[in-house]
Amino acid sequence: MVRILGPIVGLGFVGVLLWSLMWGAIAFVQEPPKATAEHEFHKHPEKVDFSFNGPLGKFDQAQLQRGLQVYKEVCSACHSLRLVSFRDLTALGYTDGQAKTLAAEWSTETPSINPETGEPATRKSIASDRIPSPFPNEVAARAANNGALPPDLSLITKARHDGSNYVHALLTGYSAQPAALLKHFPEAKTGEGLHYNPYFANLNLAMAPPLTAEGQVSYADGTKPTVDQMAKDVSAFLTWTAEPKLQNRHRTGLAVLIFLVIFTGLTWMAYQNVWRDKKH
Template identity: 60%
Template structure:
């Protein structure tokens, strides 16, 4: 009797699971068929391929490229975007010496307090300061950017799928809105103050193309500052800001894996040695 009850209970749960699976599958299929086509679904593109020196298990940051990327950030991106999690002294990891870091910091105005009056003011940055926000508050940021607040870039390559490739694609992806899109989705026409970019989720950005031409930045190492090159360099730099300890993590990871492999082999040999005399004996 107990066995029959057990079988019946098992059959009940099996049927319940199959019913739930069938119901879920039907819902997914029916919703997919009824879901209307959208401009974002049809014209949104996945990021382009981007190869950086830091990619892969053995990759390392290219400090020269990181310095070029920082130059693009400083001369172009810092006008709208902050790096609130990065201090000026952190730039030492890019190869800048102490004097260069102090000079870079002094070129930024950071919030301060007047020692005589106690009132809020600004002062020249120091090596221990963090990169300041370009706007005093979100209201000022919206007023200057078509009612959009430019995001902080410190962790941007971690916050977006495909990371650096997304940033690179976005910076090089501005283009004229396709006639096919307007014809098929008339309501999706890019509005005033917006810019069409198929690599952005809703296809329209409040940010105008930040990289415009070869005269925008002059690299000290002689590299030609094309839009494509600047986009690659600043993407590499933002990869570093999001994970500045990447090189050390990889350098530490391989010895740890080697130790774990050695310990595993050692444990297996010890097990063989301990149980060697027990083989062939019955329990």
């Protein structure tokens, strides 16, 4: 009985799927989906020639230090970096002493406990502390940003598709709304408190352009601080915060490939040796 009912039930499922597919196709032809502003004007980020691109890519420590400076002087006013501690910054070429100094200069309001009274207190940050958030909690963050919550940037390049290029494109992509958009999609006009950016999913975001002019940050190494350069530097830095072991992964992958090539060669030679006297 089961042998008879099994194929019948299977055919029933197939029939239902074919019926649904047919009616879906008919509905698509009769009432095609309407074009939207997001579909028509959303842009995908262009590729940036970062030093860490490719299987043999490496981080440029000078660029990472410049990116940290951009984050500190521009981005840290709104965005946290809660998964990165000050001592992690030694991977960027800083000494332990420099990391301690940077921690002490960064913030004097790290939450703590008074060891004598047990009351809440604040102190200067130390190297083992994580980079502090600019706001004490989510409510304060939203209140300071017209209801929008600035995302933590620790893993932002992993949380967004094509993250490094996306961050660079977003930072440099602010512009006026195209006339064609306003003509064909007047309902998509950028509202008060929002800013048009074709690289953002819905074209409008609450964050004002953070990088607005050349020279906004002064680089100690003499690099010209154009908007494009600052965007590249902070994108590289945020790529490092999201994947600090990227270079180790590249080295491991290369070693694995070399091993597989050698192993394949040895396997082929063993095969030839074992079967050389056998007739096929």
